[in-house]
Amino acid sequence: MAQSHVLREVIGAYAYVVLWMAVSSSVILFNKWLLAFSGFPYPIALTAWHMLFCSTVGILCVKGLKVVKSHNMSGHDYLRRVMPIGVLYAASLWLSNSAYLYLSVSFIQMSKSLMPGLVYFSGIALGTERFSRATTANMALIAFGVAVCAYGEVNLPLKGVAQQLTALLFEAARLTLVQLLINSKGLQMNPLQSLYYISPACLLCLTPPLVLLELRSMMRDADLNLNPAVLLANALSAFALNLAVFLLIGKTSALTMNIAGVIKDWLLIFCSYYLFKAPVTALNMLGYAFCCAGVAVYNYMKLKMIQAKAALSTGKDAEKGGGGLSQAAPQLTADARSPTASTPAPAQAAPADYTSFRSKEDIMEEIRRLQLALISHDSSRPPDTKDN
Numbered sequence: 001m002a003q004s005h006v007l008r009e010v011i012g013a014y015a016y017v018v019l020w021m022a023v024s025s026s027v028i029l030f031n032k033w034l035l036a037f038s039g040f041p042y043p044i045a046l047t048a049w050h051m052l053f054c055s056t057v058g059i060l061c062v063k064g065l066k067v068v069k070s071h072n073m074s075g076h077d078y079l080r081r082v083m084p085i086g087v088l089y090a091a092s093l094w095l096s097n098s099a100y101l102y103l104s105v106s107f108i109q110m111s112k113s114l115m116p117g118l119v120y121f122s123g124i125a126l127g128t129e130r131f132s133r134a135t136t137a138n139m140a141l142i143a144f145g146v147a148v149c150a151y152g153e154v155n156l157p158l159k160g161v162a163q164q165l166t167a168l169l170f171e172a173a174r175l176t177l178v179q180l181l182i183n184s185k186g187l188q189m190n191p192l193q194s195l196y197y198i199s200p201a202c203l204l205c206l207t208p209p210l211v212l213l214e215l216r217s218m219m220r221d222a223d224l225n226l227n228p229a230v231l232l233a234n235a236l237s238a239f240a241l242n243l244a245v246f247l248l249i250g251k252t253s254a255l256t257m258n259i260a261g262v263i264k265d266w267l268l269i270f271c272s273y274y275l276f277k278a279p280v281t282a283l284n285m286l287g288y289a290f291c292c293a294g295v296a297v298y299n300y301m302k303l304k305m306i307q308a309k310a311a312l313s314t315g316k317d318a319e320k321g322g323g324g325l326s327q328a329a330p331q332l333t334a335d336a337r338s339p340t341a342s343t344p345a346p347a348q349a350a351p352a353d354y355t356s357f358r359s360k361e362d363i364m365e366e367i368r369r370l371q372l373a374l375i376s377h378d379s380s381r382p383p384d385t386k387d388n
């Protein structure tokens with residue numbers, strides 16, 4: 001019975017992974033087709049439509065059906081905590097969708113390998129990360145891989161590259177602000193709550209550029225293919241991706257999600273090649289191999305660091321509850337701060353940096369935040385901050 005239960009759990013977990021990979025890939029390919037090939041080349045309008053749809057669903061789930069609870073956030077807190085995230089997220093989605101007009105899906109996926117490095121440097125700038133030579137060298141490896149991808153790209157308009165890189169910068173800043181303004185304040189938001197709070201902020205931020213830059217052109221465009229059924233299906237697919245993420249979180253490890261993300265990116269590269277005839281060169285493949293290696297090493301380092309902190313916190317709790325059993329509490333030496341260290345040292349050797357320990361709940365939230373970071377790079381995906 002126990003073995004069959006474990007088998008069912010494993011099959012269920014990997015079914016969620018396959019579901020997420022399929023839905024995420026479908027959303028990306030759908031957006032590319034809609035913007036670049038269907039006769040609807042208006043990325044701001046498409047993003048605003050997604051946010052309008054997500055806002056409606058969020059309000060219906062929170063206020064109407066009461067599927068999830070509201071945080072009863074005050075207007076002042078909303079402006080101070082949610083609106084900055086909404087501004088950055090709206091800019092990120094706008095520019096990343098605009099890049100589909102100029103760049104291939106394969107290159108866009110390759111460029112997203114820069115996200116860990118951008119989040120890392122954004123965290124250093126805003127005080128949520130510490131500088132590490134090993135991590136910086138790893139980020140340089142990823143950047144080198146993306147540069148090789150760009151050099152091997154057959155068609156690489158600078159406007160599209162600028163839009164994609166700027167979108168990644170905005171997204172990195174958004175993820176860091178989520179940690180500072182939402183997570184650090186103890187506000188836990190699952191994806192449905194995030195729809196309710198962040199989608200309206202995004203829609204509000206997208207309205208001025210929509211009116212100033214695209215609305216007049218859309219009204220004058222005689223060739224505009226505005227198919228309500230297609231737009232509804234596109235919005236539903238984006239919402240389905242949000243639900244897939246909701247189901248996935250907590251069912252798999254961050255390492256499994258990292259591997260699944262790499263497999264998904266490779267599948268998208270080949271799907272883009274066959275569906276949109278986007279050329280893929282040997283240099284592209286070589287550069288992306290560098291990117292995959294760098295991202296894998298980075299996530300391994302992060303996981304080892306989180307595991308070390310979790311073990312440290314568990315040992316400290318055991319020491320408190322066990323009446324001075326200090327030998328059961330593994331402490332990190334100064335050298336053990338590197339992600340590869342695992343040998344415990346005596347309690348008195350603990351450095352000053354670790355005199356204040358985070359709770360197990362905080363460490364588990366960091367593990368889940370790493371999981372979200374691995375899956376949050378799909379453009380036009382409804383916004384999420386943190387799972388319950």
